[in-house]
Amino acid sequence: MNNNNLLQMPKLGFGLMRLPENENGIDLEQVCQMVDLCLEKGFNYFDTAYIYHSGKSESIVREALTSRHPRESFFLATKLPAWELNTEADIQRVFDEQLERTGAGYFDFYLLHSIEEGHLKKYDGFHCWEWAMKMKEKGLIKHFGFSFHDTPELLDQVLTAHPEAEFVQLQINYADWENKLVQSGKCYEVARKHNKPIIVMEPVKGGTLASLPPELEAMLKELRPDDSIASWALRYVASLDGIMTILSGMSNLEQMQDNLKTMGDFSPLSEKEREHLNLMTEKLLAADTIPCTGCRYCVDGCPQQILIPDMIRAFNTVKTYKGDQRPFFFYDSLTKDGHRASACVQCGVCESVCPQHLQVIDIVREISEVFDKK
Known part of the structure; x- marks a missing residue:
């Protein structure tokens, strides 16, 4: 062929x-x-x-x-x-x-x-x-x-x-x-x-x-x-x-x-x-959202088992739909067993495998500031 x-x-x-x-x-x-x-x-x-x-x-x-x-x-x-x-x-x-x-x-x-x-x-x-x-x-x-x-x-x-x-x-x-x-x-x-x-x-x-x-x-x-x-x-x-x-x-x-x-x-x-x-x-x-595709490569190697793509989805929803409380409920359901964004140890494994070359550590820190300190 x-x-x-x-x-x-x-x-x-x-x-x-x-x-x-x-x-x-x-x-x-x-x-x-x-x-x-x-x-x-x-x-x-x-x-x-x-x-x-x-x-x-x-x-x-x-x-x-x-x-x-x-x-x-x-x-x-x-x-x-x-x-x-x-x-x-x-x-x-x-x-x-x-x-x-x-x-x-x-x-x-x-x-x-x-x-x-x-x-x-x-x-x-x-x-x-x-x-x-x-x-x-x-x-x-x-x-x-x-x-x-x-x-x-x-x-x-x-x-x-x-x-x-x-x-x-x-x-x-x-x-x-x-x-x-x-x-x-x-x-x-x-x-x-x-x-x-x-x-x-x-x-x-x-x-x-x-x-x-x-x-x-x-x-x-x-x-x-x-x-x-x-x-x-x-x-x-x-x-x-x-x-x-x-x-x-x-x-x-x-x-x-x-x-x-x-x-x-x-x-x-x-x-x-x-x-x-x-x-x-x-x-x-023009919208200020994070271009994550949800490939989940970052999840498998995360030592803290943080569900990074799911959290980014919630974060993007907050950015796009101001005042919507559903992303906060979603985040709480994601982290009911722990593994919140604040648990990140900044090891960098996520960034080494991200095909979008995102600054994942900084993103997770931002997510924590919005969802863990509400």
């Missing part, structure tokens, strides 16, 4: 990072329903990673997908995490564990996870690129690439040094297109310059572009009253050239049904719609 064929893939992928949960953990029954519906509608790209759901996402792949559907009926992607590699031998250990967890036999798409300057040194130092080519020769990896969270300049360097990368996974959405930290637009242009198909992650920015302040939602409803707010985010990225597929971390069956409706009957943004969306985005970005 060459680059042109990669661009012919269905344009919606099921990201298995934010799966539905119940009192027993991941809601396997609902995940199975979502997998089945996705395949029924002709969308067959599934994306997981070693660390998603604290390592349980890859195992759910076996239970909901590989043990229930013919292997040739879907594409499966997973990723090699730099932070799990202490020696070069760890690469094969992790990979073999992923094959065992997923029961996939091989991976259609395999990625070096979250390339940024620090992780790149480890991937280069442990010869991960060369290892991946050997796995391709053995048929255990069909297509090889990487996900990326750094500057367009570094992306250009990586793609120049490693033409063997067949695709690149980038965070792209209308809110981050000109974001000086994420630089979605500039990273997109670099990938296009190197003629690499692009997998889009965070098209709805961790769900934040699925639910906007009422006055902003009203702006979008003016033009398409019957469409969801999330559909605008998906249509924005799907209207770009060079997109291989768009990953959405759908958390329930309703979200999947909405996304399938949008992408099953896809229509690109018109010029009028693009101008309208740009105007709305200007108003959205």
